[in-house]
């Protein structure tokens with residue numbers, strides 16, 4: 298495969314299943330790819346679309362070299378369109394969905410399959426879902442919708458019930474390590490790198506996000522500043538999170554950054570807990586007399602508090618307030 302088509306790592310089962318679909322040519326009108334953000338759903342959707350268009354497929358998949366493949370890979374093929382919610386919008390707006398339906402109803406520019414890849418399919422609202430249902434239910438001949446969604450809990454049943462669902466698992470540790478091996482700015486120390494990959498939960502996209510903001514350093518600065526002045530540490534954290542935040546990402550972007558920092562802090566706490574529990578058989582919640590057990594007990598409490606705080610952030614807690622609470626609760 299040439300570099301014109303990115304071949305995402307892992308997802309062996311999904312790839313095998315899609316391979317069978319391509320081989321049988323029993324192509325459904327609508328697929329729903331579900332799995333965490335940044336694990337390669339979009340890349341595989343593009344690869345699948347290219348396979349449907351490819352002039353010289355190899356083993357039923359895209360060759361990556363022909364003109365069809367090149368145009369799909371570069372996002373300029375008139376029969377393979379990509380859609381996503383605007384960054385400043387919470388939902389997929391009904392106007393965009395109408396455009397998607399209008400595009401589908403146009404007569405084809407070139408023979409063969411047409412594909413629409415729709416990102417953020419967990420962000421349909423009632424009206425945009427309603428505008429889409431009829432087209433989704435009865436797509437034109439040789440028209441394939443590939444919907445991508447990170448959060449299956451937020452999918453509307455009306456969308457879910459009309460698509461063939463394809464579940465993506467997080468990348469395995471080995472695949473994730475391979476996927477990010479070319480990233481610049483990976484931490485130099487192996488233990489820092491391991492921690493980052495652990496926190497990313499099988500998502501190369503999440504590793505990239507955390508590196509852009511240098512989340513490991515932010516977490517380090519925050520925890521080392523706590524002993525001197527927790528409120529100052531919180532203030533500095535808010536300032537660092539807000540730095541260069543694109544305006545269109547708004548408060549939700551700020552919350553996402555804070556979640557990433559908290560994930561690294563939680564991982565540090567879990568490492569400290571493992572160290573504190575190095576004596577076999579010490580139950581963290583047993584209020585033993587020895588120092589290790591007490592320390593472990595406090596760390597478990599802190600981990601639970603962090604989890605509660607994360608839930609409050611998910612429920613739209615104020616970021617400044619959340620950082621203050623984090624500074625007060627994080628054990629120095």
Ligand SMILES: [Zn+2]
Pocket residue numbers: 350351352353354359360361362363364365366
């Ligand atoms: Zn090709």
